[in-house]
Amino acid sequence: MIRVAIIGASGYTGAESIRLILQHSRAELVYLTALPEECGPVGEVFGQFKGRCNLQIEPLDLDRLTGLADVALCCLPHKVSMGFVPRLLDAGLKVVDFSADYRLKDAKIYEKFYGVKHTDTANLARAVFGLPELFREQIKGAKLVANPGCFPTSALLGLSPLLKEGLIETDSIIVNAVTGVSGAGKNPSGRFHFPNMNENLFAYGIGTHRHMPEMEQIAGEIAGTDVQILFQPHAGPFDRGILSSIYCQPKRKVSSEQLSALYRKFYAEEPFVQICSDAPNVKDVAWTNYCHIFATSVKGRIVVFSAIDNLVKGASGQAVQNMNIVFGLEETLGLK
Amino acid sequence: MIRVAIIGASGYTGAESIRLILQHSRAELVYLTALPEECGPVGEVFGQFKGRCNLQIEPLDLDRLTGLADVALCCLPHKVSMGFVPRLLDAGLKVVDFSADYRLKDAKIYEKFYGVKHTDTANLARAVFGLPELFREQIKGAKLVANPGCFPTSALLGLSPLLKEGLIETDSIIVNAVTGVSGAGKNPSGRFHFPNMNENLFAYGIGTHRHMPEMEQIAGEIAGTDVQILFQPHAGPFDRGILSSIYCQPKRKVSSEQLSALYRKFYAEEPFVQICSDAPNVKDVAWTNYCHIFATSVKGRIVVFSAIDNLVKGASGQAVQNMNIVFGLEETLGLK
């Protein structure tokens, strides 16, 4: 059994990680941590776990970690995470980090979008971007996996076949995405107060969303050239899921049939990516680690729809998938 | 034109009052007040009023009120309201007060449920309970109307024909109610954070909800005897509406047909109470000042369903109805 510590277990991705590890036949929870004011029996912090898990969520004590756990799922916020990851690694744990702190290879871009100096560039250099469909081989030997953001996961899975094939102009990609509200985290705010958010839909992070440089960096790696993405997120009145509607300019004429064939071939061996023959439903991927994609040609453009659950394939499920790869387990374990 | 001031305009009932007065052909908004930190152009405080109302929401200046307005819709919270109402009355305004401060005739019960001493018992004695279907005559001459709570409105309209007829045992009434989340007000909290409240339903205020004594007092007045009500509220994942499902023990056998006839006769002249021939839908009364009621006999019990919009008939709409009565206008003005 792989012994799992969840650092920052009191948020939504923490809860989702607990849920998934509870269902995992080869991994077990051994340690759950949070800020002191958010600690307590896990069944009280999250009513959904009443009777399902008897652990306490405790304040983090790094000294206890060595020898206790094999891997840390680190669900700490951006900027906070890089203060703890080095110590988790020093304690001998493998780390799957959910924050953005190890995703942007260029510390300058990190500093621009996150407004702080990067304090752990050594591990940043070693971290692997945890999108298994694209970087499985590097993940296998990794000590530190930077778990991708939810929007980048959805967008990059939708764009990769086109970028790899060099099929599209890389300076004019538009990613219009709508996320469920769990993506906003568990802290109450006026915007996400039920009577404000219910029956609502709005754009946010216009021109400034932090997932934009992450998408562009990985898209650039895949394409082998600079990629410009206009990424526009929206929030919609549902709990789980992201639908990215992606608009691209093809370099040459390509039919819907060719696109379908390309995508099916590209993802033929991937357990968690399914190519649809019509527009995907967010609800079909909710509560699963699957990504449903449909690519087609419309009026000379390529339009791609890519749907995931932001908390599963966009966060905790992908982390478990990465953990499975790192430890040489069957990749789908606990995620079927 | 009746000149309307809304005191405490920055909350949900304030907004709903603004919306209704904007549609009113014989009333106009002249003054909107709120706490300093919640002030600003009304179209910025509430995006829904952009271009529809050019007033500012301002900190309350009592000196300005005299001569400026004819009536105050006072949307201040419980306990706060009784500090302002006397001054609004002194300034020569009629007042429709939304708080509980003038609803409970027995200051001792007020003090028990609200935990503070009542500081305006003089006006408490003069206040009229603003349920027009039961107290229209008293409202006509009133200077101070205590606008009923949302749950009591729904429950009392459902119960009144039975109580007036002496048809039911008064020691064993059960009111099981579900409210939409706008009833919880605009302040964000974990409980009503969208990802927690969406797809959820729960009971609250078990045995302690403050609307219980209010129901019992008015029910007692109607019945002419002491009435005991077990009132149990729940919150459900929708914006607007209350459905009260009411269970009573009849004193003598009564058929569904008799109940239907009783209710239709009781409310025959009431514009805003409609007797249904099947279970009412919360959605049919949402955004309206109507109450839909269905009463029937089930296994020897009487079961009554009563649906209103908590923000309209349960608050701002009823206040406008009361205002219309106080000023001798057609009662349905602005509420059709």
Add this chain to the structure above:
Amino acid sequence: MIRVAIIGASGYTGAESIRLILQHSRAELVYLTALPEECGPVGEVFGQFKGRCNLQIEPLDLDRLTGLADVALCCLPHKVSMGFVPRLLDAGLKVVDFSADYRLKDAKIYEKFYGVKHTDTANLARAVFGLPELFREQIKGAKLVANPGCFPTSALLGLSPLLKEGLIETDSIIVNAVTGVSGAGKNPSGRFHFPNMNENLFAYGIGTHRHMPEMEQIAGEIAGTDVQILFQPHAGPFDRGILSSIYCQPKRKVSSEQLSALYRKFYAEEPFVQICSDAPNVKDVAWTNYCHIFATSVKGRIVVFSAIDNLVKGASGQAVQNMNIVFGLEETLGLK
């Protein structure tokens, strides 16, 4: 009083038209029609109107119309409408038609997208496109107004300032829109069955939606040149509203400030179009006839967000606005 007949009153736009006319101080309902199987007292066909309207919804009897009504709001479906509109006009009524039958000036395009021959090209030639913000002068004298589609209303209000100024490339406009489910009409189907649609979001009508040629025709008129629009609708889990997120390629550099100034000037006199300084909320325009727009510059592109209520500004509200114009009434009557 303008006497209003609603032809096809049993659907959602029929109900919304009834609701709005009930609130209108200078118009009254005189005749409501539907297919025989959907007839009955209006308060029974739509529970929301119980006690608010005592008319019957009846099968259409054209002979009764002459002299009975001044205007018909014709809410019949596409293809059906053109069989009735000529007779309504012959009966001496002004007509605001909700269907697509009189929107597409080129009958060939109509026939391509709707799959039937146009049977009333004479009136098609006379019909005016009922988007008051752009065609107010023509509407004034019109006998037949083709009320615009919901998506075109939202998109065209968002695009017009750019098109009129010649600011953008007209061959690469992308309109990504999300509509609430009332847009799908009242007929039950698997797709919109609550447990399928709730917590869901999906694209539909990919490359084939019938509102695309309508947008392109009017956009072309405004721009004075051929316009190509890639329009992609989605359905989201809410009742009312459309958010169009529009992506354009500017011909020359333009700042967010310049865009803001352009939009504010363009719509300065328009009561129902409000320019926002941040992304609009669908919820702010729900249940209103308002359109909220925000235009900004992002990474060299122009991005415009335009929000309306699909049933009000996208259908019945706009029809009332058109009716007000046709009859020389104040344009905002009944819509405040």
Add this chain to the structure above:
Amino acid sequence: MIRVAIIGASGYTGAESIRLILQHSRAELVYLTALPEECGPVGEVFGQFKGRCNLQIEPLDLDRLTGLADVALCCLPHKVSMGFVPRLLDAGLKVVDFSADYRLKDAKIYEKFYGVKHTDTANLARAVFGLPELFREQIKGAKLVANPGCFPTSALLGLSPLLKEGLIETDSIIVNAVTGVSGAGKNPSGRFHFPNMNENLFAYGIGTHRHMPEMEQIAGEIAGTDVQILFQPHAGPFDRGILSSIYCQPKRKVSSEQLSALYRKFYAEEPFVQICSDAPNVKDVAWTNYCHIFATSVKGRIVVFSAIDNLVKGASGQAVQNMNIVFGLEETLGLK
């Protein structure tokens, strides 16, 4: 591995059964059947299973069943099921039947509520009521388990400790329940059309719901005396879950503390029943096989809240739990 056939796999409880068996480490799907018009690859019938299950849903061929499967989860509708269950048993399978056909021991009551003659009274006599918390021993050896209805599961788990202790009057129990819409099944109808059901709440089945006699029969067995239950279901705007709010008249005074102690003791060994110290949330039990209960004393009454997921503990999860018991597996397998 236990080989599982799902008969009637194309509905919501069929889909939920597929989902749960896919996660089960000791059971596997071998045969999925439905009406011919609902057949096809499971990943096409239910988009959620794309890539997760490669079986076909096929028309039932009873001849193929013998030797192919060990157990049938029979998800056929009421009245249909009793035509197939005898043949499934004859084919040597254990059967967990989801319909009401084997729940009501008294065929006369069945015939009254379901309007047809019972055609398989032989097996009816042998069937065991599959509520493991009350009938675990009988389930162990059973060949045919009648899986309880969703409302009875919720109500009976909430009532059993009181009935077993003889604590309450058995002629005046009120069960007020609200269910999510998945309980209404997958067939579209006007009532559950998204724009009608969203933001709505209503009572139904007033005095006539078929789960009422089922509750009364089992409650009577537990109490050892005749039990009268006034059961009133409602539908609310969410997918999954039932909250039963239960009102009882105690025979003698009992405190909230005593109730809490009684419930904790009664369910101490039960993995799937959790006693809460406050009102349970439907959302905490959604997607799980758990039942959360809170019992308290209010104004001399006992009030019990009991929450389950109607598709899991109220249907497919409980069926898997029963299957585990029948086959001597750990009861929680596949349900953690």
